[in-house]
Amino acid sequence: MRYAILGGSFNPIHMGHLFLADAALSAFGYDRIILVPAYSSPFKPGAQGASARDRLDMLIASVPADARITIEDCEIRREGVSYTIDTIKDIRERYRPEGKPGLILGDDLARDFHKWRDADEIVSLTDIIIAHRLSAEDMPFPYPHKRLDNEIVELSSGNVRDRIGSGDAWSYLIPPGARFIIEDRALYGLSKQDTARPVIEVSRELIAGIENAVRSMISPSRFLHSRNVALLTQDLCKRYGGRFSMDPASGYLAGIAHDMCKSLPEAELVRLTRKDGKPITKLEKKKPTLLHARAAAVLLRERFNMHNKDILEAIRLHTMADTEMGPLAKALFIADKIEVSREHLSSALRDNRNFDDLDALFAAVLEETVAYLRSRSLTLSKGTLRLLDLIKGGSFEKNKG
Numbered sequence: 001m002r003y004a005i006l007g008g009s010f011n012p013i014h015m016g017h018l019f020l021a022d023a024a025l026s027a028f029g030y031d032r033i034i035l036v037p038a039y040s041s042p043f044k045p046g047a048q049g050a051s052a053r054d055r056l057d058m059l060i061a062s063v064p065a066d067a068r069i070t071i072e073d074c075e076i077r078r079e080g081v082s083y084t085i086d087t088i089k090d091i092r093e094r095y096r097p098e099g100k101p102g103l104i105l106g107d108d109l110a111r112d113f114h115k116w117r118d119a120d121e122i123v124s125l126t127d128i129i130i131a132h133r134l135s136a137e138d139m140p141f142p143y144p145h146k147r148l149d150n151e152i153v154e155l156s157s158g159n160v161r162d163r164i165g166s167g168d169a170w171s172y173l174i175p176p177g178a179r180f181i182i183e184d185r186a187l188y189g190l191s192k193q194d195t196a197r198p199v200i201e202v203s204r205e206l207i208a209g210i211e212n213a214v215r216s217m218i219s220p221s222r223f224l225h226s227r228n229v230a231l232l233t234q235d236l237c238k239r240y241g242g243r244f245s246m247d248p249a250s251g252y253l254a255g256i257a258h259d260m261c262k263s264l265p266e267a268e269l270v271r272l273t274r275k276d277g278k279p280i281t282k283l284e285k286k287k288p289t290l291l292h293a294r295a296a297a298v299l300l301r302e303r304f305n306m307h308n309k310d311i312l313e314a315i316r317l318h319t320m321a322d323t324e325m326g327p328l329a330k331a332l333f334i335a336d337k338i339e340v341s342r343e344h345l346s347s348a349l350r351d352n353r354n355f356d357d358l359d360a361l362f363a364a365v366l367e368e369t370v371a372y373l374r375s376r377s378l379t380l381s382k383g384t385l386r387l388l389d390l391i392k393g394g395s396f397e398k399n400k401g
């Protein structure tokens with residue numbers, strides 16, 4: 001396999017680094033780029049804001065599922081000042097590359113390359129690739145090398161750090177995985193206030209993985225519906241979560257996943273649903289597409305190892321309201337019915353300033369939903385009818401929570 005090495009502080013990794021790796025891959029036909037974060041650079045000792053572990057974690061989180069990029073932590077494991085010659089020898093020994101590995105250097109580093117430890121030996125062991133970082137002109141470089149004719153990305157780690165520290169926009173300058181780590185760990189002077197959230201039971205990496213899977217399972221318009229439902233469920237958890245414990249991240253995940261089985265064939269819906277241990281009702285037999293809710297709860301548990309009871313319950317009950325619904329299930333049910341692409345219910349329900357209470361909003365949504373279903377002579381589930389009786393009889397108050 002042909003490798004090229006791209007070293008750096010990656011403090012933090014940003015889109016410019018990944019663009020450079022990608023450009024080198026396509027220009028010279030390497031099979032894989034090895035990103036090597038320095039423990040401490042001889043030129044930037046004591047880099048501030050993030051530990052070696054943070055920087056390594058950010059790199060790993062930034063390139064999920066990209067088989068063209070690998071991450072090598074030898075410099076961090078060695079500790080101390082990182083010298084490129086040591087890394088090259090180590091990589092040659094362990095990776096056994098086909099031919100000389102490439103060594104990608106920005107023209108900002110090329111100027112002082114002659115000062116690097118064992119510069120001549122580096123030149124003899126690698127194919128040096130000079131990339132544009134500072135100047136579109138070819139800066140002189142008095143050693144054998146190739147030139148990468150890349151566009152300059154006007155972005156540096158220092159610039160990203162400054163932006164974070166001063167509260168300027170920065171989130172989309174770096175890969176999402178790295179961003180989540182910066183936010184979760186409040187790196188680079190990010191104020192704790194910006195990151196304050198309820199305890200996260202569901203990590204954003206998990207959500208991102210499930211979101212990607214769901215996107216490939218349903219149509220783009222169904223996915224947009226799901227994403228709107230996710231945002232709305234999250235908002236409802238924030239707004240009404242004071243009285244109940246409703247985790248906004250769980251709300252988002254429930255929304256993203258609730259319709260993941262919507263495009264599966266009916267036989268598959270039945271096969272999955274049988275695994276939840278409850279009988280399939282007469283109504284569900286008559287209309288198996290209703291099972292997409294129960295099937296999604298099973299799939300989320302089986303494929304994604306999700307065992308959060310509130311999330312699974314919310315997804316399971318989103319087509320058929322039932323008296324056993326907890327607050328998260330109610331929030332998802334509401335969001336699914338009033339999301340902006342839905343036209344069955346009155347849009348006044350979207351303005352939740354009209355409702356101080358989650359249960360009041362839920363009751364209003366349920367009543368309108370039932371009226372809509374009746375107007376089209378559609379069958380109501382037993383659970384929905386029980387719930388409606390409860391709301392109408394005024395005993396709903398006792399049952400909530």
Ligand SMILES: [Fe+2]
Binds near residue numbers: 259292293
């Ligand atoms: Fe649904």
Ligand SMILES: [Fe+2]
Binds near residue numbers: 225229258259336
């Ligand atoms: Fe839906």
